[in-house]
Amino acid sequence: MERRPKEFDPAGGGWAPWLFLSPLLVFAALFFVLPLGFSVYLSFTRWNPLGTPDWVGLRQFEYLLTRDTTFWATILNTFVFAFGFVVAGVPLALGLAFVFSRARGKAVWRSVYYLPQLTNIVAIAYLWQFVLDDRYGLVNRLLGMAGLRGPDWLTDPVMAMISVVMVMVWYDAGKNMLVFSAALEAVDQEIYDAATLDGAGATRTLWSVTLPMIRPAFIFVTITSFITGMGFFALILAMTGGGPRGATEVTALYTYRMAFEDLRMGRASAGALILFVIIGVISLLQFRALKERAT
Amino acid sequence: MTASDPLVAGERAEVAAEARVVAPRGMGRRAGGVLKYVALALGALVMILPFADMFVGALRGPADVYASPPRYFPAEPQWGVYARVFAELPMRTWFANSVIVTGLITAAQVATSVTAGYALAKYDFAGRASIFRLVVGAQMFPFFLFIIPIFFILRFAPLMGGNDIAGQGGSGLLGTYAALCLPFVVTWYGVFLMRQFFIGIPDDLMEAARLDGASEYRIFRSIMLPLVKPAIATLTLFSFVYHWNEFIWTMTVTRSAPELQTLPVGIYLLQGAFENLEQKSLQQAALAISILPVIVVFLALQRLFVSSDFASGVK
Numbered sequence: 001m002e003r004r005p006k007e008f009d010p011a012g013g014g015w016a017p018w019l020f021l022s023p024l025l026v027f028a029a030l031f032f033v034l035p036l037g038f039s040v041y042l043s044f045t046r047w048n049p050l051g052t053p054d055w056v057g058l059r060q061f062e063y064l065l066t067r068d069t070t071f072w073a074t075i076l077n078t079f080v081f082a083f084g085f086v087v088a089g090v091p092l093a094l095g096l097a098f099v100f101s102r103a104r105g106k107a108v109w110r111s112v113y114y115l116p117q118l119t120n121i122v123a124i125a126y127l128w129q130f131v132l133d134d135r136y137g138l139v140n141r142l143l144g145m146a147g148l149r150g151p152d153w154l155t156d157p158v159m160a161m162i163s164v165v166m167v168m169v170w171y172d173a174g175k176n177m178l179v180f181s182a183a184l185e186a187v188d189q190e191i192y193d194a195a196t197l198d199g200a201g202a203t204r205t206l207w208s209v210t211l212p213m214i215r216p217a218f219i220f221v222t223i224t225s226f227i228t229g230m231g232f233f234a235l236i237l238a239m240t241g242g243g244p245r246g247a248t249e250v251t252a253l254y255t256y257r258m259a260f261e262d263l264r265m266g267r268a269s270a271g272a273l274i275l276f277v278i279i280g281v282i283s284l285l286q287f288r289a290l291k292e293r294a295t
Numbered sequence: 296m297t298a299s300d301p302l303v304a305g306e307r308a309e310v311a312a313e314a315r316v317v318a319p320r321g322m323g324r325r326a327g328g329v330l331k332y333v334a335l336a337l338g339a340l341v342m343i344l345p346f347a348d349m350f351v352g353a354l355r356g357p358a359d360v361y362a363s364p365p366r367y368f369p370a371e372p373q374w375g376v377y378a379r380v381f382a383e384l385p386m387r388t389w390f391a392n393s394v395i396v397t398g399l400i401t402a403a404q405v406a407t408s409v410t411a412g413y414a415l416a417k418y419d420f421a422g423r424a425s426i427f428r429l430v431v432g433a434q435m436f437p438f439f440l441f442i443i444p445i446f447f448i449l450r451f452a453p454l455m456g457g458n459d460i461a462g463q464g465g466s467g468l469l470g471t472y473a474a475l476c477l478p479f480v481v482t483w484y485g486v487f488l489m490r491q492f493f494i495g496i497p498d499d500l501m502e503a504a505r506l507d508g509a510s511e512y513r514i515f516r517s518i519m520l521p522l523v524k525p526a527i528a529t530l531t532l533f534s535f536v537y538h539w540n541e542f543i544w545t546m547t548v549t550r551s552a553p554e555l556q557t558l559p560v561g562i563y564l565l566q567g568a569f570e571n572l573e574q575k576s577l578q579q580a581a582l583a584i585s586i587l588p589v590i591v592v593f594l595a596l597q598r599l600f601v602s603s604d605f606a607s608g609v610k
Binding site for chain 1: 331332334335338339341342343344345346348349352365367406407410411413414415418420423426429430433435436437438439440441442443444445447448450477478480481486511512515536539540542543547550558559560562563575578579582585586589590593594
């Protein structure tokens with residue numbers, strides 16, 4: 001029995017690629033396209049899930065953007081959280097990657113710094129609740145031993161925001177560090193050799209060789225961290241519940257509660273879409289700005 | 296350690312610098328080297344202390360909690376707390392659910408990523424570019440956008456869980472394992488990762504097998520799949536860690552279905568039971584148990600984990 005190679009377009013494989021792709025295509029239809037469309041539709045309605053959605057046009061957007069002061073407060077909190085996370089977290093991860101790349105026992109150090117990434121977010125939140133407890137937490141006990149009165153880490157509105165940003169930085173440092181490490185390791189040794197031959201010192205080499213070479217990683221980490229920070233609410237939900245008095249309530253958490261506690265599906269969908277658009281626009285601007293500086 | 300290792304580069308530069316410069320600067324460098332390790336160790340302490348605090352806290356008994364002032368280190372470590380966790384909390388159910396859900400999702404993600412990644416890398420067909428754009432673009436959509444719509448897509452799934460053909464009347468897929476797993480059956484990142492790996496494999500192998508009359512499935516299964524084992528291992532670990540720890544979605548769909556809750560969700564939703572000062576140690580012990588499996592897996596396989604493979608999405 002003789003079998004011949006496929007008659008048409010050998011690399012096409014006929015129906016084979018479509019069969020391999022079928023799970024992805026079904027998933028994309030049911031759990032990507034359909035939900036996005038449904039979400040947009042819901043944002044134009046008023047819907048308590050027991051009845052049928054009432055079409056209300058743009059009224060949900062109008063309410064959130066012009067009358068709901070809480071919504072704007074949560075947007076502000078979201079920005080503070082995301083920017084705090086990026087501004088403190090990205091340089092820290094880069095610094096760690098640098099130090100690691102020149103230290104002995106890399107694997108051990110890295111595992112230690114990666115530990116929080118392996119831990120579920122509920123445990124992270126509670127671990128820090130214990131550590132930051134106003135009276136009997138580890139931090140304030142230590143400060144007390146030094147004769148200092150520690151701040152109310154989680155019950156003071158300003159400190160609470162600082163605390164959740166700190167914990168987020170702590171939680172995520174290991175991940176971004178690995179991305180930077182990989183980028184640093186990919187820089188060709190010959191470039192360093194050439195720089196040394198040209199008489200460049202360590203500082204000069206860092207600014208003129210290493211940093212430009214890892215710029216793609218830097219852009220990637222900055223933008224993904226920002227996107228993560230803008231949409232991440234699990235930590236805040238479990239750690240402060242958005243409190244005290246709404247001081248750490250971010251928009252993603254606010255819309256989540258609007259949906260599953262207040263059962264306002266239409267308004268919550270509109271809020272989520274507004275947040276999504278804000279994230280998209282700013283990511284694009286960041287991408288442009290960081291790209292341009294490269295040229 | 297390879298020639299391109301920055302560690303080697305750093306040492307070489309240091310040796311060269313020390314040979315050239317006068318003593319004081321050389322000493323400064325050495326002090327800098329020590330400082331580096333001091334900083335690393337302090338940082339490591341900050342990473343580990345909260346975990347240590349949890350393990351110590353779990354061992355505190357009522358005597359320590361109600362002492363005045365409360366004792367940090369327990370006078371008598373209450374090791375029995377780990378038995379109490381299983382006796383007093385639905386720990387077995389949570390644990391079993393975590394294992395089942397994580398296992399199902401990980402298996403599904405690996406299967407769908409491998410097949411889709413292979414098709415996108417190794418076949419040339421109309422629509423390939425668009426599908427790849429979808430895979431890359433979909434990663435940009437944050438998860439919070441999908442929570443509400445997917446919840447109701449599952450709720451109104453036709454003919455499921457007592458629903459009629461229009462999706463009314465019953466509870467749909469809510470309250471089933473399907474609700475926990477289906478939204479995660481495909482991971483865009485995983486598809487992307489596998490595609491990148493398959494692209495690196497030469498086409499010659501495939502063409503040779505085709506000339507020998509091997510079927511498309513056979514080529515995939517017997518020739519291509521074994522070549523991407525390292526990538527499969529990486530993806531398996533990622534999926535495992537991510538979904539063992541997944542919280543928001545699982546909580547959303549199991550809030551009213553305690554028999555389906557996983558470890559993080561169960562511990563979170565039972566927070567009322569831990570309000571009592573004495574019960575704090577129980578909570579800390581439960582948290583320790585929720586973390587442990589991941590750490591064990593990680594330590595066993597960390598060589599894979601810290602490899603640069605999974606940063607390949609950056610390049």
